[in-house]
Amino acid sequence: MAAALARVLQAHDAEERPPAEDLRLLVRHSLALLLARAPGRSVEVRVPPYAAIQCVPGPRHTRGTPPGVVETDPLTWVLLAAGRTTWATARESGTLAASGERTDLSAYLPLLPAGDPAGSDGGAS
Template sequence: MPASRRSVDPRELRESIAELLPWLDGAAEAPSRSRLAVAVRTSLRTLEQLAPGRSVEVRVPPFAAVQCVGGPQHTRGTPPNVVETDPRTWLLLVTERLSWAEALEEGRVEASGSRADLSSWLPLLRFS
């Protein structure tokens, strides 16, 4: 399911993720599916705004996928540049609790294609 194209309010992004920080830090049980979906979709829309383009597809199943990063765009079939991960790993990357290099090394992110490196755009938020 593609994420919405509406602009993201930075406060909305921060609030949707802040409430999940205890879970991301391992100090709380998993959030509801709806709360998790809001945080994932909001953060993916933010990435889409910060890195406009259509050369990389970022997938966080089952919640959303967006196309971003400038360069040649694909029009049919599987795109040549794909990033895919689970919701928790995505939010760990978004909040700098996991680095891009660590996620790749640990096999927590699948990234294929020459443009599928999101390290220039992550993290999206920093919490002190």
């Protein structure tokens, strides 16, 4: 996991495209961590094309889309999960859309160790 995170952060810092397999792995892993940290079904977090989960405590719904929806691209999600960008920055830049109640997930982030900004330590702690 640390090596995948290091590769993604290095590619991002070099303004290159991160490896898709690393993004997929990190998105799925970090969403599982979010689900463990914020169990519930009131917010749907979508990171297409890799995964979507329902999380965050709140009113239970039984059909259709939850009352809160968050959607972003894989790189933005990994940067959020690693603490390399903030919720506010992602929203302001338009790379993250959030609508409905309980959709500010900043209290649950970061989820992954950010590691060395240059990625040289592979995210080890």
